[in-house]
Amino acid sequence: MPHPVLDAVEERAEEIAALAETNEKLGRLDDAAAKLLRDTGVMRMLQPATYGGMEAHPRDFAETVMRIASIDGSTGWVAGIVGVHPWEMAMCDPEVQQAVWGEDQDTWIASPYAPMGILRPVDGGYVFNGRWQFSSGTDHCDWIFLGAFLGDADGNRVMPPRNYHVILPRSDYEIVEDSWDVVGLRGTGSKDIVVRDAFIPANRVMDFMGFLDGSHPRNAGLTSPTYHIPFTTAFPMGITSAVIGIAEGALAAHLAYQRTRVQVTGTKATDDPYVLSTIGAAAEEIKASRTAMLDNVSRFYDAAEAGREITFAERAASRRTQVAAAWRAVRAMDEVIARSGGNGLRMDNPIQRFWRDGHMGLAHAIHVPGPVNHVGALTDIGVTPPPGPLLSMI
Structure with missing residues (x-):
């Protein structure tokens, strides 16, 4: 149902x-x-x-x-x-x-999580400074999660780096207007955020490692399996799902257009076996991306429901599945877009917007395949944990 x-x-x-x-x-x-x-x-x-x-x-x-x-x-x-x-x-x-x-259960919270700020310890908490890009939907949010590194008393980053998520109300940060001028996903309003000398109480700072090792939901006493899937499955889930959905939208728009399209040769698109074969193959690739993505998150939910600890190798494989699903869907989208003809890419046709949005979504940092595939291969070989920053989104 x-x-x-x-x-x-x-x-x-x-x-x-x-x-x-x-x-x-x-x-x-x-x-x-x-x-x-x-x-x-x-x-x-x-x-x-x-x-x-x-x-x-x-x-x-x-x-x-x-x-x-x-x-x-x-x-x-x-x-x-x-x-x-x-x-x-x-x-x-x-x-x-x-x-x-407390006052409005429909309050929205923005991000980004990239550690572009520095937390300087002071009595009772921290002083926070930084600038972040890509805060999607931020105009409609009243709170925000921002990524940060811990600093020393002088504001210099502590080594080795220690990564945190910091929670701020709208009064403590600035949205930079006119900072989102891009080719795709233009309607997301993913603008820059600036924080200047904001005081952050200690209870609004979350150690990022607590999300990676699953200790935060345990310490919070959460019982629903939903909260015990890995952070690195949950956070990319929304982004990758959006990219797959965009590819599905492009396919639907393409099919609607092809029903009445007549090519310059006078051949109806519905009579062109090459176009139809490409559409069929692309549709199956996009469906495979959807299936892989949904199966991936369902398996982790089932493991959490059973009380089973999720291994690092499983997390690494999960990230590889997410990235591959996004790339597969966008490649398939490209195949159908290339068969849409010039009129299919006019600005009054939604096909072109889905095309631009899909490629913009694929450019998100969580979809960069190199480090994810690198970690996956090392893990398969038995080299765990991988070195340094390769751990950051596994």
Whole structure:
């Protein structure tokens, strides 16, 4: 049975699609598009029940993100990224959760997690400074997770590096307007963030290693298996699902166009065996990407539900599966786009927007294949853990 949120998305699909062009022109989600996401409930799927969340199976969340992204890439991307943040907030200090959700359980939390800031220890907490890029959906968020390195009393990074997630209210950071001018996913409004000398209480700083080793959900007393899948499965899940959904949207738009297309040779596209063969092969590749992604997260959920510890080798294989799924879907999308003809790529045809959005999503750091495949190969050979920064997203 489809999840009720997925049903709600289907009911509002035409409204979501109608705002795609507006989102792109604004360089962020239109307020009406953000309201549609709130109304469907997708942002509360991974939120704890204590604050009105659904504690949904992560597979249901991934499927919902895929569907939204197949309607509009930017809306799906924001759902996939911002929608994962309640999963992490469930592991944070109860006082922080109350500050975020106590008055409004629909409060959104932004990111990015890249450690571009420095925490300088002071009495009772830290002084925080930094600048971050790519804060998706940030205009509609009132809190944020930001990645940071621990610094010394002079603000110099401590070695070896120690990575943290820092939680800030909207009053403590600046959104840099006009910092998101890109070829794809324009409607995500993934703008720069600046923090200047913000005081951060100690209970709003989370050690990143606690997410990698699973100690944060255990220490928070969370019992739902949803919160015991690895961080490196949960966080990429929303992003990779969005990319796969975008490829599905491109395929659907392409099929709709090909039904009436007549090529310059006078041949109907529906009578061209080469075009049809390519479409069939691409459709199967995109479906394989979807299946791999959903199977991946389901297996981790099942392991968490059984109380089984998830090994480093499993985490490494999971990341390889995620990256491969995204690349497979986008390559397949490229095959059908190349058969769309010149008119298929006019700016009034949604095919071109899905194409641009898919490639922009593939460029995200979690989809860089080299380090992930490197770690996977070392792990298969028996060299664990791998050295240095290769560990950062495994």
